[in-house]
Amino acid sequence: MTHRILILGGTTEARQLAGKLAARADCSVTLSLAGRTGNPIAQGVPVRSGGFGGADGLAAYLREAGTGLLIDATHPYAARISANAAQAARATGVPILALRRPGWEAAQGDRWLEIDGVAGAARALGDVPRRVFLALGRQEVAVFEAAPQHHYLIRSVDPVEPKLVVPDADYLLARGPFGETDERVLLEKHRIDVVVSKNSGGAATYGKIAAARGLGIEVMMVRRPVLPDVPSAETVEALAGMVRHLVEPEAERGV
Template identity: 75%
Template sequence: MTHRILILGGTTEARQLAGMLARRKDFSVTLSLAGRTESPVAQGVPVRVGGFGGAEGLAAYLRDEQVDLLIDATHPYAARISANATEAAERAGVPILALRRPGWEPVAGDRWTVVDSVAEAASALGTAPRRVFLAIGRQEAGAFEAAPHHCYLIRSVDPVEPKLAVPDALYLLARGPFPQADERALLEKYDVDVIVSKNSGGEATYGKIAAARALGIEVVIIRRPPLPDVPSAETVDALAAKVDHLFDPVAERGV
């Protein structure tokens, strides 16, 4: 019996999970990407790109494609997608699992200012001009037009279009992971005063946090949004084990 699994992706872990599950011959895995990244990394399984039309559209897809399991492996800040996924799974009567990467926790030496939104982060930079490293991607960079007196270094996978309506901004195109040594060199090269970052968790982008600690640089951290309470795991291996257990051939035979 073949089990159809739909993974809502957007993270490196989603691709890793898809590849791991695809090794089982009784799994048919599809990875769904929202399409926000213009040049996504090549995947090892069939990929669907684009939205579904909210919870109702996703529920219809789950029914039409006879999906047996929905996995939410989206970014920790994709709260709306996670909410839609939970609602769609309930509507379609399909089980759902989520990959919930743990957030970073401050340690001795960190200078964190924690805020609830990108808009609050822009305000938290203060009134005095500062050299700001924006490490939040391109989607919400426009919020910093409200603080045009700062000098911005903006890093994203895809170009920020349109450019920010601020007098001083430099754009870097790069895809992680970003080792601590490279991040420290970047911070020193551009004489950064403060970093703005989401609390993404994981190792791939933690280098800037560790480098900021070593250099005594402030980090404005945007707090994670609340996510639906569904069965979850913190790592790819742990989630794959949950999937294996869910479709355990012995359990399915009722042995």
Template identity: 75%
Template sequence: MSHRILILGGTTEARQLAGQLAAKPDIELTLSLAGRTENPIAQQVPTRVGGFGGAEGLAAYLKETKADLLIDATHPYAARISANAAKAAQFAGVPILALRRPGWERQEGDRWTEVDDAAGAAAALGLIARRVFLALGRQEVGAFEAAPQHHYLLRSVDPVEPPLGVPYVDYLLARGPFREEDERRLLLEHRTDVVVSKNSGGEATYGKIAAARALGIDVVIIRRPVLPAVPSAPGIAELLAMVDHSLRPVADRGV
């Protein structure tokens, strides 16, 4: 018997999870990407790109494809997609699981200021001009136009279009993972005073946090949004076990 699974992806873990599930002979898998990245990493599983049209559209897709399971493996800050996924699963009567990597924890020596959003991060930079490393991608950087006195280094996977409306900004196109030693070199080269980052969790982008700690540089951390309360796991191994349990016949689950 074959089981149809839809993974909402966009993270390294989603790609790794998809590869492991696709290797199972009894699973038909589709990996869905939102399409926000212009040149996503090539996937080794059947993939669709683009939105569904909100929760209702996703629910319709789940019904049309006769999905047996929905997995939300999107970025920890993709709050709208996660909310739509939870609603769609309820509308369609399809089980949902989430892969949610833990956030970073403050370590001794970290000089963190925690804020709720990009606007709060821009305000937290203060009035005096500073050299700021914006490691947020390109989706939320418009908020920093409210603080044009700073000199920004903006790193993203794709070009920022339109360019940020501030007088002092340098652009850096790069895709992680980023090693701590390389991040330390980058911060020193650009004489960085403060790093602005989401609390993404994981190892791929932690290098800038560790480098800032080693150099005594301030970090403005944007807190994670509140996500729907659905069954979730912090890692791939744990989620695979939950998938096996979810797809097992009810009589075999021991419940």
């Protein structure tokens, strides 16, 4: 029996999980991407790009495709997509699993100010001009137009269009992973005195956090949103094990 699996992706772990599951003869895997990145990394499995039209649209897709398992492996801040996935799974009766990457934890020497929401970070920068590294991608930086007194360094995979309506901003196109040494050079070169970051977790973008610690630079850490309570794992290996228990008969597992 072939199990049709839909993975809601956009993360490195989603790509890794898709490859691991696609290697199984009893799994047919489709990876769904939101389509926000103009030149995504090759995924190695069939890819569906673009939204579904909310929870109802996703539920309709699950029924039409005969999906037997839904996996939410989206970014930790994709709260709306995760909510839609949980709702669609309930509506259709399709089992759902989630891959939840652990967040970073403050270490000795870190100067973190934890903030609720990106708009909250824009307000927390204060009135006095500062040199700010926005390590948020391009989707949410527009709110910083409300604080035009600061100098901004904005890094993203795709160009920020339109550019921010602020008098002083530099734009850097780059795709991670980013190592600590290179991040330290970047922070020093641009004389950054505050980093605004999401608590994405993982190793690929932790370099800026470690570099900020070493330089004594403040980090405004945007707290993670509350996500639906569904069965989950923190690693690709652990989630692949959960999938194995779902798709393999007990006899094949030696139970």
